[in-house]
Amino acid sequence: MTGLATRQRLPPSSRASSRVTDEPPWVRALLIGIALCFFAIFLLIPLIAVFAEALKKGWDTYIASVSTPDSLSAIKLTLFVAAISVPLNLVFGIAAAWSISKFEFCGKRLLISLIDLPFSVSPVISGLIYVLIFGAQSQFGQALREHGFRVLYAAPGIVLATVFVTFPFVARELIPLMQAQGNDEEEAAVMLGANGFMTFFRVTLPNIKWGLMYGLILCNARAMGEFGAVSVVSGHIRGQTNTIPLHVEILYNEYNFAAAFAVASLLALLALLTLCVKSLVEYFRPENARRAAAGEH
Numbered sequence: 177m178t179g180l181a182t183r184q185r186l187p188p189s190s191r192a193s194s195r196v197t198d199e200p201p202w203v204r205a206l207l208i209g210i211a212l213c214f215f216a217i218f219l220l221i222p223l224i225a226v227f228a229e230a231l232k233k234g235w236d237t238y239i240a241s242v243s244t245p246d247s248l249s250a251i252k253l254t255l256f257v258a259a260i261s262v263p264l265n266l267v268f269g270i271a272a273a274w275s276i277s278k279f280e281f282c283g284k285r286l287l288i289s290l291i292d293l294p295f296s297v298s299p300v301i302s303g304l305i306y307v308l309i310f311g312a313q314s315q316f317g318q319a320l321r322e323h324g325f326r327v328l329y330a331a332p333g334i335v336l337a338t339v340f341v342t343f344p345f346v347a348r349e350l351i352p353l354m355q356a357q358g359n360d361e362e363e364a365a366v367m368l369g370a371n372g373f374m375t376f377f378r379v380t381l382p383n384i385k386w387g388l389m390y391g392l393i394l395c396n397a398r399a400m401g402e403f404g405a406v407s408v409v410s411g412h413i414r415g416q417t418n419t420i421p422l423h424v425e426i427l428y429n430e431y432n433f434a435a436a437f438a439v440a441s442l443l444a445l446l447a448l449l450t451l452c453v454k455s456l457v458e459y460f461r462p463e464n465a466r467r468a469a470a471g472e473h
Contacts, residue, residue: 223444226437226440226441226444227441227444229433229434229437230434230437230438230440230441232434232437233434237434237438238434238438238441241434241435241438241439242438242439242442244435245415246414246415246418246423247423247435247439249414249415249416249418250418250419250420250422250423250439251420251442253331253334253417253418253419254400254419254420255400256331257331257334257335257338257399257400257406257419258338258396258399258400260335261335261338261339261342261395261399262342262392262395262396262399264339264343265339265342265343265345265346265347265395266346266388266392266395268343268346268347269343269345269346269347269349269350269388269391269395270346270350270388272287272291272347272351273346273347273350273351273353273354273384274354274376274380275287276288276351276355277350277351277354277355278354278359278362288351291343291344291347291348291351292344292348293344294340294341294342294343294344295344298404299337299341299402299403299404299405300404300405300407300408302337302340302341302404302405303337303404303405303406303407303408303409304408305340306327306328306333306336306337306340306408306409307328307408307409310327310328310333311328327409328409328411329409329410329411329413329417330416330417331417333409333410334406334409334410334417334419336409337402337405337406337408337409338399338402338405338406340405341398341402341404341405342395342398342399342402345391345392345394345395345398346388346391346392346395347391348391349387349388349390349391349394350384350387350388350391353384353387354380354384357383357384361379361380361383362375362379362380365378365379386457386460389457390454390457390458393450393453393454393457394450394454396450397446397447397450400419400420400443400446401421401443401446401447402419402421403421403422403425406419406421406422407421407422407425410422412426414426420439420442420443421443423439424436424439424440424443427439
């Protein structure tokens, strides 16, 4: 009776946690087994297959495949696009998160919905949007070409498409974090005489730096691996507008499997590096910042 009364006095979260941890051992083993099987079938085995196929013909073939002029051009363009799109998303993400979490204004819900738009729209559709805006049949595109400025089938179009599909990552990471932290510290800084820039750099930025790093890591990973939107606006010009994913597709369609998997392994290595950096950020992230990001603070 006492045990029942004690259990009834527990808060809902404690009772839920108790029910989860008190499951029979066979249930826990089954759930863990399902998760591990899913991980092995859909993630681990394909990843091993990529590296196995990439090195199937030896290191000489691998090095030769990733060092061709077309491969080097694809690598440089991918890094160039990421180097532009990630800082742009950094500025937008901070501005959007600051506005949504610190101010009340008309259209706030609409802005939040627009930030999530790339998650609900196919990347191919986003690429087609830029084709309609800057294409040969549009007046805007014709005016730009008359002044010698190309957007489609050139680096500017690839950057625009990449920015579109990646801009939610930084903002969606910072918005719940900044909302959970509240405005108390910023208001105290203003009352002590700090201006807006000083408040941001000395109060807000230190509080959001771990969430900001996490969002930038995810944004960079998506920017380097984007295929759908970039495929529509790039034109697939060898040595000029092919990023790494597009170059892999061309090599595979030409039945050059060794080179295709060799270049694909570079993306896999970048993904693994991103995962390692993400894990390091989470490891060194203070507990209070991690709780605030989860909405527990």
